[in-house]
Amino acid sequence: MTTVVEQFTTKIPYWNPYIVPVDLATASQEQKEALKITPSNMKVSEYVLVLAHDPETLAVRSPLFNEVMYGKDGLGRAERELAALGASIYNGCVYCTAVHSSRYISLSKRPEVVDEIFASGIDAELDENASALFDLSVKLSKAPPEIPEGSIGDLRAMGYSDLEIFDLILSAAMFGWANRLMHSLGEPLMSKP
Amino acid sequence: MQTISLETLIGRHDSVASDLFDKRREIIDLSDACLHAAIAPSDPGGISRGLRWALALRMARLHSIDELVDVLETSEPEHETSGILGSIAVGWEATGADVRTSAIVAHADMLANEPRSATKQCIVKLIEAGVEQADIVRLSEFVGVLSYYMRVVAGVKLLTGRA
Numbered sequence: 001m002t003t004v005v006e007q008f009t010t011k012i013p014y015w016n017p018y019i020v021p022v023d024l025a026t027a028s029q030e031q032k033e034a035l036k037i038t039p040s041n042m043k044v045s046e047y048v049l050v051l052a053h054d055p056e057t058l059a060v061r062s063p064l065f066n067e068v069m070y071g072k073d074g075l076g077r078a079e080r081e082l083a084a085l086g087a088s089i090y091n092g093c094v095y096c097t098a099v100h101s102s103r104y105i106s107l108s109k110r111p112e113v114v115d116e117i118f119a120s121g122i123d124a125e126l127d128e129n130a131s132a133l134f135d136l137s138v139k140l141s142k143a144p145p146e147i148p149e150g151s152i153g154d155l156r157a158m159g160y161s162d163l164e165i166f167d168l169i170l171s172a173a174m175f176g177w178a179n180r181l182m183h184s185l186g187e188p189l190m191s192k193p
Numbered sequence: 194m195q196t197i198s199l200e201t202l203i204g205r206h207d208s209v210a211s212d213l214f215d216k217r218r219e220i221i222d223l224s225d226a227c228l229h230a231a232i233a234p235s236d237p238g239g240i241s242r243g244l245r246w247a248l249a250l251r252m253a254r255l256h257s258i259d260e261l262v263d264v265l266e267t268s269e270p271e272h273e274t275s276g277i278l279g280s281i282a283v284g285w286e287a288t289g290a291d292v293r294t295s296a297i298v299a300h301a302d303m304l305a306n307e308p309r310s311a312t313k314q315c316i317v318k319l320i321e322a323g324v325e326q327a328d329i330v331r332l333s334e335f336v337g338v339l340s341y342y343m344r345v346v347a348g349v350k351l352l353t354g355r356a
Contacts, residue, residue: 018313018316019316019326019329019330020326050330051330051334053326053327053330053331054238054327054330054331054334056230056234056235056236057227057230057231057234057331057334057335057338058334059230060223060226060227060230061227061334061338063223064220064223064224064226064227067219067220067223068220071217071220074216090309091308091309092308092309093308093309140344140347140348141344143255143256143305143306143307143340144255144256144257144258144343144347145256145343145344145347145348147347147348147351151351152351152352162209162212162213162352163212163213163216163217165352166213166217166348166349166352169344169345169348169349169352170217170220170345170348172344172348173340173341173342173344173345173348174341176337176340176341176344177337177338177340177341178337179308180304180308180311180333180336180337180340181333181334181337183308183309183311184304184308184311184315184316184333185316185329185330185333187313
């Protein structure tokens with residue numbers, strides 16, 4: 001028996017699936033192709049093996065995720081991670097928050113931003129730049145989305161191009177998707193049972 | 194069902210939209226492919242295309258994504274439609290639906306509107322209602338894709354001054 005992690009943390013928990021992951025030994029060809037399984041690449045996380053129950057979606061989701069989060073040019077990597085963090089905090093996904101807060105800190109060298117977000121949640125008081133990025137991500141994550149008029153103009157006034165703002169929207173939207181998988185199909189544990 | 198694309202939903206009305214579509218071509222195409230895999234997959238498993246269409250329309254209405262509502266309304270599947278699916282599509286309770294369908298609709302509503310409230314018990318309820326584990330993943334991906342896609346539409350509309 002191991003404890004469920006309920007508080008936001010930068011320490012990445014173990015993700016324990018509620019659904020039995022696909023067994024690689026009995027996986028269909030379509031599932032193996034979606035998992036990008038090759039003789040030299042047999043290492044796949046349990047999370048991705050759970051998603052392999054729907055190989056048609058997984059096959060297109062993985063390249064989309066990589067393009068949105070790691071694509072060249074446009075918005076910086078740290079800012080994309082902050083957008084992922086805004087969505088994950090709003091949606092209450094402890095696992096995604098841990099992964100993307102630690103990546104944000106690693107890229108930005110700004111642990112104080114994450115400290116304030118963990119302390120105050122969606123009401124975090126951040127500097128003008130981080131606040132504009134974080135707030136837009138949070139408000140886009142609401143259901144339905146509530147993006148205040150003027151928020152795009154504020155980002156433009158700070159020097160963000162339309163392409164960079166689009167990248168921010170894509171990153172936050174992508175985590176609206178990822179959080180709904182990670183948070184509902186399994187739970188974050190202190191350690192592997 | 195007709196193919197839905199971000200470009201046709203939003204339109205190339207100005208240079209801002211055209212520029213975004215051109216510079217993020219791969220993301221736009223992959224986003225459309227994900228939506229197609231969610232709404233009209235080649236293998237829908239135990240979440241039928243008719244139910245997917247109804248749930249997509251229900252989510253688009255509740256999120257006020259009018260462009261998606263319009264295109265879904267005109268692409269109602271020829272088969273599998275029923276009074277129950279129509280009720281689901283307009284956002285009403287799935288009155289008269291079987292236990293499994295009712296559980297699927299309730300879970301989709303929760304996951305779309307309040308994902309932070311998801312717990313292990315939600316999965317237990319689906320399994321008790323007869324939903325296979327693979328179909329729970331299909332349903333979760335379906336809601337995830339729609340949640341992503343609708344936010345991209347809303348965001349680009351705002352960015353192009355047409356929200």
